[in-house]
Amino acid sequence: MFNSPLTQSKPSEQADVFKKLHYSEDLLVLPNIWDAAGATLLEEAGYRAVATASAAIARANGYQDGENIPFEMVLSILSQIVKSVSVPVTADIESGYASDAATLKMNIRKLIETGIAGINIEDSDPTTRKLLSIDAQAERIRLIRRVAEREGIRLFINARTDVYLLRPDLEPEVRLEQTIERGRAYVDAGADSVYPILVKDEASIASLVQELSVPVNILATTGVPDIQVLRKLGVARVSFGPNFQKAVLLAMKKLLSEVKSEGSHRSVTGI
Template sequence: MNSQSEKADLLKKLHHSGKMLVLPNIWDAAGAVLLENLGYPAVATASAAIARAHGYEDGERIPFDLLLAIVAQIAKSVNVPVTVDLETGYAADNETLKSNIRRLIAAGVAGINIEDSDVRTRELLPLEEQVEKLKLIARVADRENTRLFINARTDIFLVNPGLSEDQKLALAIERARAYVGAGAGSIYPIFATGEDTIKTLVNALKVPVNILAKSDTPDLDVLQKLGVARVSFGPNLHRATLLSMEAMLKTVKETRSHYPVTTLLM
């Protein structure tokens, strides 16, 4: 499968297959190849993982040209669809956003995450502004005669700790429905973790819902039964990898032995 549009179509199909799409987000081509070799049907990146792996913090601090080079290499390294965490678009204006989307499509990217809170203030963007952004992204793909699967993230549960769960749910559903109307193929209510909350979202939206895997998130089989279509790991795989490396290298230092590393290669 070589066509970017074919991969975007497959990514969409995977969200509607009835089998939950599990995406342990990676940050380089080696991780993408590993996932493909293990039989994962798609690859997703994590913005925080890519940024921190290259000396930057999350929040669009990594230059877009560098991000693009990384994700282009990831897309080139595998045959499965690649979806990229694009934060809010790495753009201060519409022309830059259009250019970024065109360049991602040209790099073979099949899908993107796009979030609805300001990466610097952590406040929700106005609903109308986010709807127009999603429409613009969809138009760019259409004018390029391609498809691009949009996973629209809403940060209601992340940035509004003072609201009740019912208030968050109502706002999340309102935003999600508007995003679907603007061209989103799935909705990502990040930090929605409770079973009742997730079930309500799935039932209310009737579109694929993406849940973030956290320590307080129900496990995969439970999420599947709740009707979740997609599970992301966000930056957690990168964090877990670094913690594992830290423990291993502490042992090397303390024991003066290379075996904690080299026995894994035997």
Template sequence: MSSQSEKADLLKKLHHSGKMLVLPNIWDAAGAILLEKLGYPAVATASAAIAAAHGYDDGEQIPFDLLVAIVAQIAKSVNVPVTVDMESGYAADNETLKSNIRRLIAAGVAGINIEDTDVLTREMLPVGEQVEKLKLIGRVAERENTRLYINARTDVFLVMPDLPEDQKLALAIERGRAYTEAGAHGIYPIFATEEETVKTLVNALKVPVNILAKGDAPDLNVLQKLGVARVSFGPNVHRAMLLSMEALLKNVKESLSHRPVTGLLT
């Protein structure tokens, strides 16, 4: 087993390898083990998927104690780096945020996603406030004598859908550059989907850019050619799993037989 810092270093290296890092986000140890078995070099969680799998709504509704326990089990179950979606930090103040970062590091986490939307108002935080949060996270990792890959999510395209594309792009670049200056290692402009927008973000930010694979986004091979460093799936793998399970269980109920159902009979 590598140390937490070694895994953080590997996670950073994977973002700079020239090969796009594809992360189908999971929500439990079984999913993490499966990804490692299939040869994925890292594991990422999805906050919405973890919340839904345990009966909670997204938006930091799941207790942080439970989240840490789940994350620790995931990290313990695999040898590859684990990066965790911690939404806005599960913290109303800096002391709580510091504690939360320490706990995730202790759980074996190699990286985090942290977003710039206020979990209560669903409005974007002021740039300066998010910059201070990112600096604080970096200081905590340094004081813990460890390393942590910080993927700073900006929600411009998510929270401001009615703005003209060029204005959203300008705001995302402004925030991305500020977050990079504050110590973020990568930028995640979630819901950026237009090919020209993605290309401009990659060229303007000069750090690894993370794109969400969604229906209206360019296909993965196109994103690779555009220079995207990382692709996430958010809660979509969990949703696909539930749809597959629904079809399987519906078939069992309607046919009154388990035999024709592929994968159910062992």
């Protein structure tokens, strides 16, 4: 278990495979992980791709989410994950760890060098927790697309929009309208899919699927319809963010409590 595959596909080939997975008959389910062990486990369980979660990677290494973990550390972890599996890997890169175009270009090149097939890119500033303008984010997406093409890879860009996350004060119909507006602009700029994080109700999800011309990624979280329902709504991709890590840590907390209270190791070792 946890052995590296004997052969590795080229990043360009992996990116093509990853894109096709969004257009297959079945919805793409991505239980986000944070290390090579988790990635290997996913592949062994039959999952067709691996996705990371920035919050989970940060927490596993002693940092808070929000681009607080050093970018070079993220690159190292991504390289380890890519080398541990033979399926495509997509990376949650938050807002790109960059406040200017030059840094973003450099970071995208470094990310591509890790062998990843795709990215999530957010449209909010991790420092101010405010949405970027539509034009500013569209230009960032265009830049990412240009850099990737120059590197010879059709990097899959999952454009996350944080309207539902950061603007709970808006009326529901306004949030939906703004999300659709942003999604369309990001697609025009070169995004391959749209990720309206924290949209939860069936009607809004159905509208997004209908109004956007690319696959829609929904976050599986409290209040979101189950996977079977999302499939019927036409959702192409479901991800879990840091929720798998939270579930794993809760299970570990339970085991720790049992070992301490019962004075036995059987709940862990099974002996």
